[in-house]
Amino acid sequence: MFMGIEYSKDLTESYQQVADQLHLLLEGEKNRIANLSNASALLSNFLDRTNWTGFYLLEDDELVLGPFQGLPACIRIPMGRGVCGTAAKKRETLVVDDVNAFDGHIACDSASNSEIVIPLVKDNILIGVLDIDSPEKSRFSEEDRVGLEKFAEVLLRHL
Template sequence: MYDFAPDPTLSRAELHAELHAAADAITSGEPDGIANMANVAALIWQFMPDLNWAGFYRTIGNELVLGPFCGKPACIRIAWGKGVCGTAAALGATQLVEDVHAFPGHIACDAQSRSELVVPIMRDGAVIAVIDLDSPLPARFNGEDAAGIERLAALLSTRI
């Protein structure tokens, strides 16, 4: 049994370090990528406050397909270059969006979402998935969150 209990008094940097350590522990040695994504989505949900969606979209062909997540039901398929997730995948670059309503072509799977952080997971120079975090708060995410989730994506690049 796993029992990860994040300390709510941690700084963002410390919280991301603990999240990374928990993700490393729970995915180490597990060869099933779907199981690893499911557990990491649950960890993100547990560790990061003020989220209304946390999970993965996997690259299949020329689109992103919904993977394991926590939150309300979501869009199943997203074309590369469309919305925040598709833009992150097409550019191979993190997208930190303070106000999703100001993002051209934003795909609203949940009307409650106000800000979003999407980080591509790369393997051998190709985007294999993205980590998508949504919040009902505007400007919920900052550079520390982006750096922490980028570090998590690097860890997961060989585990999903």
Template sequence: MNDIKKIETADKGKFYNYLNLKLTGLICEEPDWLANLSNAAALLYLLLEDINWAGFYLYKNGELVLGPFQGKPACTHIALGKGVCGTAAQERKTQLVPDVHLFAGHIACDAASQSEIVVPIIHEEQLIGVLDIDAPIKERFDEKDAAGLQKFVDILSKYVKWSQIC
């Protein structure tokens, strides 16, 4: 675990290859979903530059409920269709928001957040939850981030035992 270090590169493809390789190493032999999501959130928070929150909301009883994360305390419950997370979950589509203040219905858990990306987690056609990452600068995320984080979620879907929480 001690070999996880930040890398200096402007090449997002190279960065996400590194991030996703480290994620696979962290979770591929661990059966516990909570440990895996906790380590995944910590890995994102450690390696992604210019972010102020990284974590998960899990779909339970018709809403999103706060899961493992790194950053300031966050909203505990989010209704489907509300805010960036609820929209991503309802539409089952990644939400790339360059300026959260322009997103109708944005839920401001941290006033410092300026941009956000939310990737839905879908396993066997079931909504599991979302990966949510906030940044204190506008336009922090782009399509390369969306692609790299989709791969991150795909790795989670491959190794996490979702049946333990669904």
């Protein structure tokens, strides 16, 4: 249970519930940093078996650390480098079952073993990425990808 919601046992339904909760949480607020901060806190509390949840925002052709939950992280990531930079450059979600096998992986936290990165694109403009790490290999499923992409769609309406 989080913020008065007891999430369903069904993962797809749970993602819908957390996306609905995000909409209610951000409704009427226009400040981007506040909304990203609440989104990272909500996801961090919703997701189990993760060790980092946050955002990198595009600035001058590189990704710069934004609001997050977890240990201190890399501050700047060049476009096309690592999982975040690759997902941002391709503008497609990347699910990496074993980050140590990903060519060019940037190890901000040596405890991270798998990762999912969702590009945040609004009006065909890349804003940044949602990045989630796990200490478990193969932590993120197809249901996680779909659910997190829907979460990102809701977030983008408030940015």
